[in-house]
Amino acid sequence: MLQIATWKRLVIWGLTALGLYFAAPNGFYTRVEQHNDAVSKIETTGTTAELEADRSAWPDWAPNSLVNLGLDLRGGAHLLAEVQVEDVYAARMDSLWPEVRDILRDERATVGTIRRQESADNELRVKVSQPEGLPRAIELVQSLAQPVVSLAGVGSTDIEVAPGREGELVVTLSEAERVATDDRTIQQTLEIIRRRVDEVGTREPTIQRQGDARILIQVPGIGSASELKEIIGKTAKLTFHPVVSRSTDASATPGPRNVFYPSLDEDGIFYELEKTPVVTGEELNDAQPAFDQNGQPAVNFRFNVSGARKFCDYTGANVGAPFAIVLDAEVISAPRINEQICGGSGIISGNFTIEESTNLAILLRAGALPAELTYVEERTIGPELGQDSIDAGKIASIVAFVGVLVFMVAAYGWFGVIANVALILNVGMIFGLLSMIGATLTLPGIAGIVLTIGMAVDANVLVFERIREELKSGRGPARAIELGYEKALSAILDANITTFITAVILFIMGSGPVRGFSVTLALGILTSVFTAIYLTRLMLIMWFERKRPRTLEIKGIRLVPQTRLFDFFRTSIATLGASGLAMIASVLLFLIVGLNFGIDFRGGTTIRTESTQAVNVGVYRDALAPLGLGDISIAQVYDVNFAEDQHVAQIRIEAQEGQEAITPETIEIIEQALIQVDPAISFPSVESVGPKVSGELVTTAILSVVAALAAVLVYIWLRFEWQFSLGAVISLVHDVVLTIGVFSLLGIKFDLAIIAALLTIVGYSLNDTVVVFDRVRENLRRYKKMDLKEVLNLSINETLSRTMMTSLTTLLALIALYVLGGDVIRGFVFAMIWGVVVGTYSSIFIASAILLKLGVKRDWSKPDANAGNQFADVDA
Numbered sequence: 001m002l003q004i005a006t007w008k009r010l011v012i013w014g015l016t017a018l019g020l021y022f023a024a025p026n027g028f029y030t031r032v033e034q035h036n037d038a039v040s041k042i043e044t045t046g047t048t049a050e051l052e053a054d055r056s057a058w059p060d061w062a063p064n065s066l067v068n069l070g071l072d073l074r075g076g077a078h079l080l081a082e083v084q085v086e087d088v089y090a091a092r093m094d095s096l097w098p099e100v101r102d103i104l105r106d107e108r109a110t111v112g113t114i115r116r117q118e119s120a121d122n123e124l125r126v127k128v129s130q131p132e133g134l135p136r137a138i139e140l141v142q143s144l145a146q147p148v149v150s151l152a153g154v155g156s157t158d159i160e161v162a163p164g165r166e167g168e169l170v171v172t173l174s175e176a177e178r179v180a181t182d183d184r185t186i187q188q189t190l191e192i193i194r195r196r197v198d199e200v201g202t203r204e205p206t207i208q209r210q211g212d213a214r215i216l217i218q219v220p221g222i223g224s225a226s227e228l229k230e231i232i233g234k235t236a237k238l239t240f241h242p243v244v245s246r247s248t249d250a251s252a253t254p255g256p257r258n259v260f261y262p263s264l265d266e267d268g269i270f271y272e273l274e275k276t277p278v279v280t281g282e283e284l285n286d287a288q289p290a291f292d293q294n295g296q297p298a299v300n301f302r303f304n305v306s307g308a309r310k311f312c313d314y315t316g317a318n319v320g321a322p323f324a325i326v327l328d329a330e331v332i333s334a335p336r337i338n339e340q341i342c343g344g345s346g347i348i349s350g351n352f353t354i355e356e357s358t359n360l361a362i363l364l365r366a367g368a369l370p371a372e373l374t375y376v377e378e379r380t381i382g383p384e385l386g387q388d389s390i391d392a393g394k395i396a397s398i399v400a401f402v403g404v405l406v407f408m409v410a411a412y413g414w415f416g417v418i419a420n421v422a423l424i425l426n427v428g429m430i431f432g433l434l435s436m437i438g439a440t441l442t443l444p445g446i447a448g449i450v451l452t453i454g455m456a457v458d459a460n461v462l463v464f465e466r467i468r469e470e471l472k473s474g475r476g477p478a479r480a481i482e483l484g485y486e487k488a489l490s491a492i493l494d495a496n497i498t499t500f501i502t503a504v505i506l507f508i509m510g511s512g513p514v515r516g517f518s519v520t521l522a523l524g525i526l527t528s529v530f531t532a533i534y535l536t537r538l539m540l541i542m543w544f545e546r547k548r549p550r551t552l553e554i555k556g557i558r559l560v561p562q563t564r565l566f567d568f569f570r571t572s573i574a575t576l577g578a579s580g581l582a583m584i585a586s587v588l589l590f591l592i593v594g595l596n597f598g599i600d601f602r603g604g605t606t607i608r609t610e611s612t613q614a615v616n617v618g619v620y621r622d623a624l625a626p627l628g629l630g631d632i633s634i635a636q637v638y639d640v641n642f643a644e645d646q647h648v649a650q651i652r653i654e655a656q657e658g659q660e661a662i663t664p665e666t667i668e669i670i671e672q673a674l675i676q677v678d679p680a681i682s683f684p685s686v687e688s689v690g691p692k693v694s695g696e697l698v699t700t701a702i703l704s705v706v707a708a709l710a711a712v713l714v715y716i717w718l719r720f721e722w723q724f725s726l727g728a729v730i731s732l733v734h735d736v737v738l739t740i741g742v743f744s745l746l747g748i749k750f751d752l753a754i755i756a757a758l759l760t761i762v763g764y765s766l767n768d769t770v771v772v773f774d775r776v777r778e779n780l781r782r783y784k785k786m787d788l789k790e791v792l793n794l795s796i797n798e799t800l801s802r803t804m805m806t807s808l809t810t811l812l813a814l815i816a817l818y819v820l821g822g823d824v825i826r827g828f829v830f831a832m833i834w835g836v837v838v839g840t841y842s843s844i845f846i847a848s849a850i851l852l853k854l855g856v857k858r859d860w861s862k863p864d865a866n867a868g869n870q871f872a873d874v875d876a
Helices: 006-045 049-055 086-105 131-142 175-199 225-232 305-317 354-366 383-412 414-436 443-472 477-509 513-547 572-592 617-627 664-677 691-719 722-746 752-782 788-820 823-845 847-854
Strands: 076-083 114-117 123-128 159-163 168-173 206-210 214-220 238-247 258-262 270-274 284-291 297-303 323-327 330-333 345-349 373-381 604-611 632-637 647-653 682-689
Touching (some): 006 049, 006 414, 006 513, 076 175, 086 114, 086 168, 123 131, 131 159, 168 175, 175 214, 258 330, 270 323, 284 354, 297 305, 383 443, 383 788, 414 443, 414 513, 443 477, 443 752, 443 788, 572 722, 617 664, 722 752, 752 788, 752 823, 788 847, 823 847
Antiparallel strands (some): 114 123, 123 168, 206 214, 238 270, 258 270, 323 330
16 A cells, blocks of 8 residues: 555654754854854853854854865865884884893893994894893893783783894884884874864864874865974974084084984084983973063973973983983074972073964974874865865756756656655755764765766656556556555665665775765765655655545656667677777777876876966976976866956976975975966965875775775675676776776876766666666566567666666766866766766666676576576577
């Protein structure tokens, strides 16, 4: 019966209302953001009349979670930093040496004199003068070992002591301790970076671990990656060392276990210091900007109990000796110790400005970074470019949305209106889910929503076409609607699960915008299935209960004639041959011409310029040639959305030897050189990717595509038979290879976002193929004596109307995005448009033709061990 229980209706409407409830704040984005900022400031700094006014811009009782805008929509800076965890090993060995020295001194009668030897950073070598006492020395040093503080290292100790060369013992960190140390180093670095970024009041920063030793830092609204680097600062490692000597010879060699550091404020002066510090910045409790006795900016600091005791003991034992204060391998000052200092506090003076002393205090208060950061990837997106992307995305989304709505009404009449209401609610629920999980919306994410708009109608189209078939076979209105939903359910689930699999793989293996795209795609699939299976069905039932129609007809335009059956296998040899030749040509193009790889895969730097003056590529090249930056390519960017006086160029610079990412100094030199020839020029975005990251991205991209194909193969194998699986995967490989061939032929930039597009093509093509296969399986049960070729042909014809409708609605959405969405994502959208076309073709002409060649099991009422063999001998 065409019924839904009351409690189910309440659950369906309740979930829909909940999604819209959480989506609501995004309709008042500026006001809610103003409210959230005010609440945050009130919690940290206290209330003011102005903050209370901002807080009242949005009710406290209402939801206030927003969809965060990504860097490409808001502007900001992106850094991928690699933590040099090996630095910590050297520091651990240095800090261990005084304990080793002290414990061996007490056994001098047994081990003789002791001396530290030069060694690798990750080990401590100690030589004893009496080799026969070495076993005792090893035993004593091993007693210093402590249990490893980690779950994985339970039962292990932190150091290992072994004999080395004659009379030497070697101390190293154990494997368990290295793993635990690496993890602590990354966690400490994360926390310190978060403190430093939060100190300057930036909004919605993303600071998270990526991989084993990398940290992703994204801060919207900040001016540039260089500015973000300054906020994060250097290691800000503060140490206090005994002074050995003072020199003006920059080439002097320090003695054993000593270091040679320049003076910060005395030109040409260098200090030789003992390498092992007496006290470090890790033992600081606080640091505040202040002024010294001469009224100059300085920094007051205060030690913790341990640091204060060490400082007191050393200054008491070394009155009259100089003592160096070192910050990041530079001597800030080297005052003479006039008396014992036991108060646990002091002052750092230098030639600071007020801003410099304030920043230094922030860095010291946040804590020293435990290890050096190497920036392997950096991107700067200007706020103007971000606003352009928002405007373009809005216009494209509205046009795509309206186009799909109009087309659905034209195709299905009143049923199309119901589908449109569900589609509007669907988009609202997507934003509700994005807000609930605090997701970040990027430009590819908008593309994912637009694609969802195009594909969300697919489930409704499947249902409506099924209802049409049931009405045509003489069913009554109620029974036709009921059977329409029942028979479409299998195809809806199979098609969406396979697309969901590709979204999950994108999320697991992707990064940045690719992940954002996968999140919106996955959530769009979930809400689309919910609205199609439950919401539109409930709306139809409520309409039916009210109207009680005696007859039912779904009126609207039809893209496929009802009375004609097309023979799709009449030219199968020609279509398979043409596809095979096209694939060979694509492979040859890839091998001979290659792809126009973006910096994601090649490494290097891309600078986007904008000017009111016309771009002169030759003048730009001449200005940059003397800089010795290697291969430079300059191209003007054209777009119908640009203003008349908006002239844009893209400058790509090869990866610089010995650099992971281009330095801020080099960026500044490039910008100054271009400003000399065009004073009106601006730089809305700068992206730099190191060769190490680019190589990893290539590997990850290949693995992503292979993983998606493998997952799809396994799923279809489990749901159908191996012949269906092989047919689907061959058609997917066909689509991916032809897409790569087209990109190679047209020279369109191939970057990380295109991989997301490729996997989306895999999902879309698979969606089409699975719908056809689902109908094939159904018809194999129904027509057990019909020739396999006829079964396949009938199945394709029966699903052809749905295939054309879905393809057309998706193309409407994508074409709107291509024309109006701006040049930033044009290559990405082109790949998806091409994918829809070639995916539709392959699901009709390739997958089924492969299935016919392989043969399939005919009796689906019971398992068949010989499936795929007995019906393969059929003329195609």
